[in-house]
Amino acid sequence: MSSFVPANMQRSNQTFGLATRFALRELRGGLRGFYIFIACIALGVAAIAGVTSVSRSLTNGIANEGQAILGGDLSFSLIHRQAGEEEAAFLDTLGSVSRVATLRAMSRRSDTGDQALVELKAVDNSYPLYGSLDLASGQMLGDALAKRDGVWGAVADLALLARLDISVGETLSLGRTTVRVTDVIEAEPDKLAGGMEFGPRLMISDAAIGDTDLVQPGSLVRWHYRVRLSPAPDIDDLGNVIEQAKNATPESAWRIRSRANASPGLQRSIGRFAQFLTLVGLTALVVGGVGVANAIRAYLETKREVIASFKCLGATGDFVFRIYLVQTLVIAMIGILIGLVIGALIPFAAGAALSGVLPVQLAASIYPAELGLGLLYGLLTALAFALWPLGRAHDVPPTALFRDIVTGGSKLPRKRYLTATAVTVLLLAGIAIVLSSDKFIASVYIIASAGAFVLLVAVARAIMFVARRLPGVRSTELRLAIANIHRPGALTSSVVLSLGLGLSLLVALALIDGNLRRELTATMADRAPSFFFVDIQSHERDAFEQALKDQAPGGELQSVPMLRGRIISLNGIPADEFEPAQEGSDWVLRGDRGITYEGTVPPNSKLVEGSWWPEDYSGKPLLSFDAEAGTELGLKIGDQITLNVLGREITAEIANFRDVEWQSLSINFVMVFSPNTFAGAPHAHLMTLGWEDDVSTEAELELLKSVSNTFPTVTAVRVKDAIAQVNDLVSQLAWAIRGASSITLIASVLVLAGALAAGHRSRIYDAVILKTLGATRPRLILAYALEYAILGLTTAVFALVAGGLAAWFVITQIMDGSFVLMPVTAAGAAVVALVLTVGFGLIGTWRILGEKPAPVLRNL
Known part of the structure; x- marks a missing residue:
């Protein structure tokens, strides 16, 4: 008998069944040494399962409240114009109809002239x-909006009252009429359906809008017709009703939405944010995978x-591999189950914590598909980082295995592994x-x-290479620190890998946030105009322009005609069926777009392909298209684009492409027509x-007050206010992203702690020998502090370079902005890296230095 089992049974018994028995017997001793392993896997799985479950909860919450958010089972939207008689008659056949008009306007205090958008x-x-x-008062909306004593009622957001310093009962000028604020809005069911808002809500009766004189031919007003279907169909049958509406009113070109897609903009934002956080969770898992590899090596x-x-x-080597592979999977499953439990609870915790913040109720539940995704990611990550160290122990004899682990040999595992x-x-990718x-x-x-992971491995090896070839130094502590960096079993690779990815991600996010803020508050604010004036009627245009020249003699004016249109088809292909050349570039096809016409190339634009039409051109309609958007859609010179403008379908041929300077926030359009x-089409001016x-x-503000009082139907947007609002939104989003991304840094800290724990045995040996030779605790602490400081500073430099390159790519290549490296962010990365490496390193070292030499030496 040449083994611990009979020879004739050896082939059949050395299977996963027997390996599993041995693996489970060994695990009876507990999970000591695998706590970091379990924590890393649990953290990453919890992040992925939790984020995707919360995203699903939000999406389902929007779907569950789709009728209230949309304001009906279906919504038919038109811009510039109301529905015609035939269109209105068709809507009445579907069920109950409610008409809502939305637009931006200036409201003014009647006594002081202070105004607000x-x-x-x-x-x-x-x-x-x-x-x-x-x-707020509990009264009915109809009573609050009713006309009393010749003045229409209005209800408003509390923010409007605070902005204009008025109280309920006071009056406001709105266009060419006066309204009295009769109540405060506490909850608006369809608020999410409106998209981004630049001012507080003011609500009036549709019978009052005619008195305001704000609705003129070409005014930027949207008419929404919400329909409560009778009988109410299942959500899956709404598509059939939409097709029926399109066939019955083919010329209307209204935008039709159903309760299944009540807030598409919000749902897209939720999806993108969830995608980003899922990738962050995956990064945390990859960082944790380093901890998995460290734990397995230490365990072996x-x-x-x-x-x-x-x-x-x-x-055999296969049998040994199977034993420890089974153990790895069992321990990984413990971490995965912990992560899944946490991930399953996160939607319920988020729903309770955000109940008063989110405008929609989360549909918190257990989502098996999302939890299954976390399980899959966790298993694949554990395997990806476990196979290499397990494979190296496959066919090495005991003495070589012992020597391989201690000396950190570089022998690769077999090809199969x-x-x-x-x-x-x-x-996994x-x-x-x-x-x-x-x-x-x-x-x-x-x-x-x-790429960052591969570079980190190269950086770690480069650090060890340089440290190995540095000339001798006089300082004993520094010499010992340098030797520790490149000696067999050094912590260099573990420290650099564990911190590098997490710090790089945080540096990239901080730089992206900082550059966006700089672009908004500095570059854009400096280059942007001070005011946008919208809905200037043609008969008012000359007088309005003269008023601005009189009150702002040194100002620079720019004026263009402005309409709104919706792309119906491209080269005969309906817009909702058109497949762009680049994924995710169909933003031009969604909703309405601002359009204009020009006889010459507009300012802030540069012709890059094709030719401009003559100023007196009178042929077929021609179109100039934004070059970047055209490339993303796959358009070329000569392509045909059909738009619906003011209820008419207009087909134009692309004559040229131009680069548009969007960053200036000046007047720019994706589409400019001949x-x-x-x-002869009615339109307003911008x-x-x-x-x-x-x-x-x-x-x-004085100019704004004067213009608003003289031209009450013109809407003025102060660019600094809009930039400040966007900046606040960016700030909140940045904090949310950085907070979520700190999961990666937490994983890095766990891996760093695990790396220090894995090196605990060799550190005890080093400390005991050095103390026996006369080294004092302060000198050893200084040596270890120098070692950790060198590693931390080097990792911070890498994080700054890698994170800076990532931020540069996002800002310049994806967002088309300008990038500046910020020294405060660099210093912050260095400080974080130094604090983590030196702090955790010394915490782990302090207990090691307290070991008594005698007991350790007796066991050597």
Whole structure:
């Protein structure tokens, strides 16, 4: 008998069944040494399962409240015009109809002339068809909006009252009429359906909107017809009703939405945010994978006598591999189950914590598919990082195995394990990309993370290479620190790998946030005009322009005609069926777009392909298209684009492409038409006003007050206010992203702690020998502090470079902005790296230095 089992049974018994029995017997001793392993896997799985479950909860919450959010089962939207008689008659055949008009307008205090931009909403007596509009006093909406003593009632957001310093009962000028604020809005059921808002809500009766004189031909007003279907169909049958509506009113070109897609903008934002956080969770898992590899290597070191015994009794390398693979999977499943439990609870915790913050109730539940995704990611990550160290122990004799672990030999595992590792990693990346809503961004993220990981390995080896070849130094502590960096079993690779990815991600996010803020508050604010004036009627245009020239003699004016249109088809292909050349570039096809006409190339634009039409051109309609958007859609010169403008379908041919300077926030359009295209069409004008020199806020507000009082139907947008609002939104989003991304840094800290724990045995040996030779505790602490400081500083430099490159790519290549490296962020990365490495290093070292030499020496 040449083994611990009979020879004739050896082939059949050395299977996963027998290996599993041995693996489970060894695990009876507990999980000591695997706590970091379990924590890393649990953290990453919890992040992925929790984020995807919360995203699903939000999406389902929107779907569950879709009727109230949309304001009906279906919504038919038109811009510039109301529905015609035939269109209105068709809507009445579907069920109950409620009409709502939305536009931006200026509201003014009647006594002081102070004004504020408002999101005006005019509703009929049927509003709301679903949900409830709650007022602070509890009165009915119809009573609050009724006309009393010749003055229409209005209800407003509390923010408007605070902004204009008025109380309920006071009056406001709105267009050419006066309204009295009769109540405060506490809850608006369909608020999410309106998209981004630049001012507080002011709501009036649709019977009052005619008195305001705000609705003129070409005014930027949207008419929404919400329909409560009778009988109400299942959500799956709404598509049939939409097709029926399109066939019955083919010329209407209204935008039709159903309760299944009540807030598409919000749902897209939720999907993108969830995608990003899922990738962050995956990064945390990859960082944690380093901890998995460290834990397995350390565990195999403690099991070298057991492995030697197995092999001496005839066990094959395959059998040894199976034993410890089973143990790895069992321990990984413990971490995964912990992560799944936490991930399953996160939607319930998020729903309770955000109940008063989110405008929609989370549909908190247990989502098996999302939890299954976390399980899959966790298993693949554990395998990806476990196969390599397990494979190296496959066919090495006991003495070589012992020497391999202690000396950190570089022998590669067999090809089968290399192949299995590569397949697992590719499978992990492939799943992340395939399941992503934006595969390009996901691919870039995965490639960047993989590149950073490879670079970190190279950086760690470069540090060891340089340390090994440095000339001798006089300082004993520094010499010892340098020796520790490159000695066998050094912590260099573990420290650099554990911190590098997490710090790189945080540096990249901080730089992206900082550059966006700089672009908004500095670059854009300096280059942007001070005011946008919207809905200037043609008969008012000359007088309005003259008023601006009189009150702002040094100002720079720009004026263009402005209409709104919706792309119906491209080269005969309906817009909703058109497949862009680049994924995720169909933003031009969604909703309405601002359009204009020009006889010459507009300012802030540069012709890059094709030719401009003559100023007196009178042929077929021609179109100039934004070059970047055209490339993303796959358009070329000569392509035909059909738009619906003012209820008419207009087909134009692309004559040229131009680069547009969007960053200036000046007047720019994706589409500019030849002037003959809209000859005789009613439209309003858009005008901007800016100064080359700085102008005080008081002067701007005084101009705004004067213009608003003289031209009450013109809507003025102060660019600084809009930028401040966007900046606040960016700030909140940045904090949310950085907070979520700190998961990666937590994983890095766990891996760092695990790396220090894995090196605990060799550190005790070093400390005891050095103390026996006369080294004092302070000198050893200084030596270790120098070692950790060198590693931390080097990692911080890498994080700054890698994170800076990632941020540069996002800002310049994806967002088309300008990038500046910020020294405060660099210093912050260095401080974080130094604090973590030196702090955790010394905490772990302090206990080691307290070991008494005698007990340790007796066991050597």
